[in-house]
Amino acid sequence: MGFYSRLNQAWSxxxxxxxxxxxxxxxxxxxxxxxxxxxxxxxxxxxxxATGDLVCAFKPQIAYFAAHGAxxxxxxxxxxxxxxxxxxxxxLDAKRGDIGDTAKLYAREAFVRYDADAVTVNPxxxxxxxxxxxxxxxxxxxxxxxxxxxxxxxxxxxxxxxxPLYLRVARTAAETWRTIGECALVVGATYPAELAVVRAIVxxxxxxxxxxxxxxxDIAAVVNAGRGTNSRGLxxxxxxxxxxxxxxxxxxxxxxxxxxxTRDEINRAxxxx
Amino acid sequence: MGFYSRLNQAWSxxxxxxxxxxxxxxxxxxxxxxxxxxxxxxxxxxxxxATGDLVCAFKPQIAYFAAHGAxxxxxxxxxxxxxxxxxxxxxLDAKRGDIGDTAKLYAREAFVRYDADAVTVNPxxxxxxxxxxxxxxxxxxxxxxxxxxxxxxxxxxxxxxxxPLYLRVARTAAETWRTIGECALVVGATYPAELAVVRAIVxxxxxxxxxxxxxxxDIAAVVNAGRGTNSRGLxxxxxxxxxxxxxxxxxxxxxxxxxxxTRDEINRAxxxx
Numbered sequence: 001m002g003f004y005s006r007l008n009q010a011w012s013x014x015x016x017x018x019x020x021x022x023x024x025x026x027x028x029x030x031x032x033x034x035x036x037x038x039x040x041x042x043x044x045x046x047x048x049x050a051t052g053d054l055v056c057a058f059k060p061q062i063a064y065f066a067a068h069g070a071x072x073x074x075x076x077x078x079x080x081x082x083x084x085x086x087x088x089x090x091x092l093d094a095k096r097g098d099i100g101d102t103a104k105l106y107a108r109e110a111f112v113r114y115d116a117d118a119v120t121v122n123p124x125x126x127x128x129x130x131x132x133x134x135x136x137x138x139x140x141x142x143x144x145x146x147x148x149x150x151x152x153x154x155x156x157x158x159x160x161x162x163x164p165l166y167l168r169v170a171r172t173a174a175e176t177w178r179t180i181g182e183c184a185l186v187v188g189a190t191y192p193a194e195l196a197v198v199r200a201i202v203x204x205x206x207x208x209x210x211x212x213x214x215x216x217x218d219i220a221a222v223v224n225a226g227r228g229t230n231s232r233g234l235x236x237x238x239x240x241x242x243x244x245x246x247x248x249x250x251x252x253x254x255x256x257x258x259x260x261x262t263r264d265e266i267n268r269a270x271x272x273x
Numbered sequence: 274m275g276f277y278s279r280l281n282q283a284w285s286x287x288x289x290x291x292x293x294x295x296x297x298x299x300x301x302x303x304x305x306x307x308x309x310x311x312x313x314x315x316x317x318x319x320x321x322x323a324t325g326d327l328v329c330a331f332k333p334q335i336a337y338f339a340a341h342g343a344x345x346x347x348x349x350x351x352x353x354x355x356x357x358x359x360x361x362x363x364x365l366d367a368k369r370g371d372i373g374d375t376a377k378l379y380a381r382e383a384f385v386r387y388d389a390d391a392v393t394v395n396p397x398x399x400x401x402x403x404x405x406x407x408x409x410x411x412x413x414x415x416x417x418x419x420x421x422x423x424x425x426x427x428x429x430x431x432x433x434x435x436x437p438l439y440l441r442v443a444r445t446a447a448e449t450w451r452t453i454g455e456c457a458l459v460v461g462a463t464y465p466a467e468l469a470v471v472r473a474i475v476x477x478x479x480x481x482x483x484x485x486x487x488x489x490x491d492i493a494a495v496v497n498a499g500r501g502t503n504s505r506g507l508x509x510x511x512x513x514x515x516x517x518x519x520x521x522x523x524x525x526x527x528x529x530x531x532x533x534x535t536r537d538e539i540n541r542a543x544x545x546x
Contacts, residue, residue: 063371063375066344067385068386095369095370122368122395126425156397156399158434
């Protein structure tokens with residue numbers, strides 16, 4: 001089953017467009033997990049078990065593992081999601097981007113080593129740098145379009161041929177990348193007006209939306225601006241607001257509580273037409 | 274000693290602007306190293322020993338390690354360069370790019386875990402995404418400007434405010450990033466005319482130039498277009514043409530031979546005014 005099919009199934013079965021981002025920050029672990037780097041796997045598995053029935057996707061951010069040499073723990077976490085939550089989509093957030101021969105190896109890293117359903121990538125090097133990802137059967141390639149950070153306008157909003165660069169990226173996704181493979185885009189929750197314009201360009205293409213929760217994106221605005229015609233189409237990511245809801249030993253219970261609230265807020269916004 | 278000082282020292286001591294890219298492709302290893310992934314470290318160390326006196330820099334490409342779970346071998350290779358070739362600059366080619374909190378972790382990966390002097394990064398997310406790299410004292414941040422691949426024009430050459438996007442990147446490097454930290458740029462050898470324009474914008478800023486050797490960039494054109502006023506300023510990378518000069522057990526000798534030829538061709542071009 002391909003990325004789009006798995007995502008459609010995940011949205012339906014979970015009745016959720018929430019994605020929990022696995023950004024294990026060892027400096028914010030609860031008091032019961034003070035082994036630091038050695039506890040990354042334990043921390044993530046407890047978050048996964050506390051939220052696995054509430055989400056359409058999990059999105060581990062590889063930098064949190066790579067900074068500490070914890071790739072083996074990331075492998076174990078990915079395998080754990082595959083085994084225990086087989087209907088939840090697994091997105092590796094890596095934002096890779098390199099020329100073709102090297103991109104093939106990054107595709108192998110994401111799709112073989114970590115067995116992810118999809119990986120985030122950077123468009124700056126152009127279509128030929130994305131082809132090794134897009135051409136991998138049944139896998140998803142989620143291209144950065146308009147990122148959630150405050151400084152994302154600096155290059156992404158420069159005007160090219162009478163429209164901002166990020167819309168050129170969206171148009172290229174709709175017209176070219178979609179014909180090569182199962183493409184999706186990243187648009188930050190902090191820019192709902194831009195999200196609406198991207199949605200109009202890309203039709204039913206899935207959009208990964210980081211930036212709610214700790215980054216302050218408004219859920220109702222995101223849902224209204226970004227959902228597809230079938231009231232799906234979004235993978236709305238929250239990381240820190242869920243992972244660090246509580247620094248006590250009950251962190252997993254608190255994570256579940258915030259995840260439920262977030263899922264419900266998404267669904268409430270989605271039920272108002 | 275900072276990145277710029279180390280680079281100046283390396284250019285002088287080696288009398289070379291050649292950088293050997295460590296892209297260990299297990300499918301192209303010599304017949305004497307048929308252990309595949311287990312031999313990555315051995316292969317790279319033999320290349321390093323065969324070329325260490327001929328280069329200003331080594332540039333391991335992390336994808337070749339990450340695809341195979343060989344990060345520990347990459348750590349060992351970086352430590353080996355530090356120990357045995359302390360005056361050679363170590364560049365981690367990772368092309369990272371993410372929002373601030375995550376970028377801090379990628380900076381840690383490059384500068385602490387692998388102890389690199391510099392790392393390659395992607396500008397698409399804007400200045401705030403580069404700050405964690407630029408703000409690290411004594412370390413180099415090498416930003417993609419105009420990449421060597423055939424499709425790099427697709428976004429990098431789009432016209433914004435009457436100039437191509439890659440020149441806006443170069444201008445931002447010269448005007449902003451340079452004031453935050455020790456910045457450099459990537460410009461592909463396959464585009465020497467563009468390299469000349471970038472050099473005119475960035476003054477004496479170092480430029481990493483991939484794309485000679487297997488990718489076909491012309492060395493004389495690169496040197497003439499890209500050198501600074503002191504006849505230095507370039508880190509000219511060759512990977513495959515040196516690493517896979519010969520697939521027999523004498524691969525390291527052949528690598529040395531090609532590295533000498535390449536260094537000499539660079540120096541000959543640089544001596545003609």
